[in-house]
Amino acid sequence: MNIPVLKGLIKRRILVNFRADPAVVQTILPQPFRPKLHQGEAIVGICLIRLEQIRPALSPLAVGIASENAAHRIAVEWEEDGQAKEGVYIPRRDTGSQLNHLAGGRLFPGEHHLAHFEVLSTDTQIDFHMQSEDGQVKVDVAGKIDSRLPVDSHFASLEEASAFFEAGSLGYSVRHDSPGLDGMLLKIKSWHVDTLDVSHVYSSYYADEALFPKGSVTFDHALIMRDIEHEWHGQKEIADE
Numbered sequence: 570m571n572i573p574v575l576k577g578l579i580k581r582r583i584l585v586n587f588r589a590d591p592a593v594v595q596t597i598l599p600q601p602f603r604p605k606l607h608q609g610e611a612i613v614g615i616c617l618i619r620l621e622q623i624r625p626a627l628s629p630l631a632v633g634i635a636s637e638n639a640a641h642r643i644a645v646e647w648e649e650d651g652q653a654k655e656g657v658y659i660p661r662r663d664t665g666s667q668l669n670h671l672a673g674g675r676l677f678p679g680e681h682h683l684a685h686f687e688v689l690s691t692d693t694q695i696d697f698h699m700q701s702e703d704g705q706v707k708v709d710v711a712g713k714i715d716s717r718l719p720v721d722s723h724f725a726s727l728e729e730a731s732a733f734f735e736a737g738s739l740g741y742s743v744r745h746d747s748p749g750l751d752g753m754l755l756k757i758k759s760w761h762v763d764t765l766d767v768s769h770v771y772s773s774y775y776a777d778e779a780l781f782p783k784g785s786v787t788f789d790h791a792l793i794m795r796d797i798e799h800e801w802h803g804q805k806e807i808a809d810e
């Protein structure tokens with residue numbers, strides 16, 4: 570898929586992160602991926618992102634669009650042409666934008682399911698709700714901005730968590746009209762995250778015991794980014810073998 574370079578502003582990006590049983594996660598992953606481990610555990614999660622001013626790189630700011638989006642994702646590693654690679658595998662994308670839904674697999678990578686979003690976002694707190702139109706996925710997250718990870722997080726520091734997720738800038742998404750996986754590289758001009766002190770979190774995807782048996786997935790922490798300039802660069806497709 571030939572995707573033009575896109576640019577814009579990440580107005581708000583929340584990375585809700587869970588640790589999971591690597592053997593369970595491996596059953597979900599297509600070839601050539603394997604879970605990227607941290608302290609022996611797989612790291613899975615949700616990227617909840619508000620994008621603004623999104624446009625082809627050479628287009629003026631006036632043509633940019635805005636949207637609320639959610640991507641369930643899994644940190645992965647693989648080999649490609651004899652080189653070690655890392656990034657994220659994205660089994661499910663949801664969007665509040667009809668344009669993103671229609672352009673998924675054309676202008677944007679992967680299939681985008683339509684969803685309803687309700688978001689309260691202030692300088693100090695977040696209250697996020699999403700329900701997909703097909704009834705398959707629901708996400709709720711509430712919390713306040715903080716500078717510390719939860720005491721039970723398996724990451725030793727905010728800096729360690731930040732570095733882990735900064736390395737996952739290359740994502741591959743499912744398309745049901747193609748045996749391959751759409752690739753997109755996120756380039757961020759100035760990477761900076763804070764902690765979101767979460768008071769409530771729910772994802773129907775990770776609560777699905779047919780995918781994640783009871784006890785196989787546990788919330789770890791959440792990070793938040795704001796007002797970040799960025800670009801999206803299309804990557805060559807990976808065949809799902």
